[in-house]
Amino acid sequence: MVIQRPKGTQDIIPGTIKRWHFLETQIRKICSEFGYQEIRTPIFEATELFQRGVGETTDIVNKEMYTFLDKGQRSITLRPEGTASVCRAYVENKFYAQPQPVKLYYLGPMFRYENTQAGRYRQFHQFGAEVLGAQDPLVDAEVIHLIWEFYRRIGLKGLEVHLNSVGCPVCRTEQRSQLQYYLQERKSDLCLDCQDRFEKNPMRILDCKNKGCQALTVDVPTTLDTLCEECKEHFAKVQQALRDCGIEYRINPKMVRGLDYYQRTAFEVMAEGIGAQSAICGGGRYDGLVEEIGGPSTPGIGFAMGIERILAVLDKQKVAIDNDQENKVLIAALGAQARQEGFKILSELRQDGVSALMDLMGRGLKSQMKYADREGVRYVLILGDEELAKDAIIVRDMRLGDQSEISRGAIKKYLLKNMKNSKYLL
RNA sequence: GUGGGUGUGGCGAAGUGGUUAACGCACCGGAUUGUGGCUCCGGCACUCGUGGGUUCAAGUCCCAUCAUCCACCCCA
Numbered sequence A: 001m002v003i004q005r006p007k008g009t010q011d012i013i014p015g016t017i018k019r020w021h022f023l024e025t026q027i028r029k030i031c032s033e034f035g036y037q038e039i040r041t042p043i044f045e046a047t048e049l050f051q052r053g054v055g056e057t058t059d060i061v062n063k064e065m066y067t068f069l070d071k072g073q074r075s076i077t078l079r080p081e082g083t084a085s086v087c088r089a090y091v092e093n094k095f096y097a098q099p100q101p102v103k104l105y106y107l108g109p110m111f112r113y114e115n116t117q118a119g120r121y122r123q124f125h126q127f128g129a130e131v132l133g134a135q136d137p138l139v140d141a142e143v144i145h146l147i148w149e150f151y152r153r154i155g156l157k158g159l160e161v162h163l164n165s166v167g168c169p170v171c172r173t174e175q176r177s178q179l180q181y182y183l184q185e186r187k188s189d190l191c192l193d194c195q196d197r198f199e200k201n202p203m204r205i206l207d208c209k210n211k212g213c214q215a216l217t218v219d220v221p222t223t224l225d226t227l228c229e230e231c232k233e234h235f236a237k238v239q240q241a242l243r244d245c246g247i248e249y250r251i252n253p254k255m256v257r258g259l260d261y262y263q264r265t266a267f268e269v270m271a272e273g274i275g276a277q278s279a280i281c282g283g284g285r286y287d288g289l290v291e292e293i294g295g296p297s298t299p300g301i302g303f304a305m306g307i308e309r310i311l312a313v314l315d316k317q318k319v320a321i322d323n324d325q326e327n328k329v330l331i332a333a334l335g336a337q338a339r340q341e342g343f344k345i346l347s348e349l350r351q352d353g354v355s356a357l358m359d360l361m362g363r364g365l366k367s368q369m370k371y372a373d374r375e376g377v378r379y380v381l382i383l384g385d386e387e388l389a390k391d392a393i394i395v396r397d398m399r400l401g402d403q404s405e406i407s408r409g410a411i412k413k414y415l416l417k418n419m420k421n422s423k424y425l426l
Numbered sequence B: 001g002u003g004g005g006u007g008u009g010g011c012g013a014a015g016u017g018g019u020u021a022a023c024g025c026a027c028c029g030g031a032u033u034g035u036g037g038c039u040c041c042g043g044c045a046c047u048c049g050u051g052g053g054u055u056c057a058a059g060u061c062c063c064a065u066c067a068u069c070c071a072c073c074c075c076a
Helices: A014-034 A047-053 A059-063 A083-092 A137-154 A169-189 A192-200 A202-207 A211-216 A229-244 A307-316 A336-351 A365-374 A385-390 A408-418
Strands: A044-046 A066-069 A075-078 A102-111 A123-132 A160-165 A263-270 A279-285 A300-306 A328-333 A356-358 A377-383 A392-397 A402-407
Touching: A014 A102, A014 A123, A014 A137, A014 A307, A044 A047, A044 A083, A047 A059, A047 A075, A047 A083, A083 A102, A083 A123, A083 A300, A123 A137, A123 A307, A137 A160, A137 A229, A137 A263, A137 A279, A137 A300, A160 A229, A169 A192, A169 A202, A169 A211, A192 A202, A229 A263, A263 A300, A279 A307, A300 A307, A328 A336, A328 A365, A336 A356, A336 A377, A336 A385, A336 A408, A365 A377, A377 A385, A377 A408, A385 A392, A392 A408, A402 A408
Parallel strands: A328 A356, A328 A377
Antiparallel strands: A044 A075, A066 A075, A102 A123, A123 A300, A160 A263, A263 A279, A279 A300, A377 A392, A392 A402
8 A cells, every 4th residue: 555644744845835935935034134033943842841831731732742752761742832842942041141032933843633624734834933031012012013014025914913911820810710700600501611621721711612602701701801900001011012013903802822821912813714724823922931841930922823824825815926937948959969968068057057957858859849848948958960060059049939059159158148037147 | 532525547527336437637659750838649547545345246335444625622
């Protein structure tokens, strides 16, 4: 039997890699402009990092991790997200001793053992950024601004930013008791998941997708109703700063993210038309996380976006990615001697930085022309016995459909003169 | 983890029990013995996802299994 790729994985093949390159280029560019430096952390980490960082009550840790014992009996996990690793690296490399804040971004594969569906894979890719060491609400706005500007640049439209504040540990206590008090009598009407959440993580009942639970929680005290004074002020400043940089957002007091580490600001970006998995970006503030994994008390905020989902929206909105592969040259050689000579010319052109091809299948001239046409080649250099004898070569311009015979030594000069886009020549 | 749909050549897609499994696209070659994009002609299938079973006979029916798609849950 043919061996297939594992469930939920993909081969990113030449036909689509251009779109990845486009996004990767835009990501590096905007991060550099906003003052973020790339960090590359291991693809696998000690399992405990995610248990403590992401949280024991989350679905990610409970049922979605790729965990195994290595030959030294260490429990290892393929990273399901990037934030915990970045925080670990911040502590391990003593970034807290550098000027703060430390602004980092990452781009790479993540792994979650889930059932696949549209926009959901087991190996998927995230671009994320984190700011560590600053609690100023302006930082929250800067991070969202980066996201907003990135989507604008790559040409996505009609996205919605959902914003909320889930409070700090102080308001969380109040939130929890008010919520439990309110729901106490109707606990039995909640879905089974929510009955479970009632003790473990009552806040998550707020964004349960179950219709019955939603009906029961129409008037519940939300995270915004129970914010402490400091959190309230922080949230107000974040909103002011967002308005100052022209970002449209929608407050959603029932949005609670599924990772335990979030505090205060939480946000998601939603897109339409790509199936049920419409969140293309999620993030928030996690002021307790660095300390949780053993570092000094350090505020932090960040986001992650799914590359595959962005690509899905780009496809859906038919955003054109420009193609910079132009001005190719193909050498059409006829006969053994011409092939040998043609190969020499090919290598010389390549040394001059010209994007050049040659037939490698022993095709006849007609087929080589066809091949050139399909490869989008602009110039075909024809070399046969006749040309060999005269030390000449025919240059055919495929777009104009005309051709002329020139001397072998004049090839480079001819191409230089005619190729509009001279970046392909040294 | 739960529920539904699908699985025929590189891709798309007929065929629902009975001779050598249509067709379209792509690919290769020819018509034009040294010249592309159009046209015409021709070529290109060891396993109809895999493994069992029913039957004189299965791509067509049954079971299992795998993959894939969609949805729930959750998330990027």
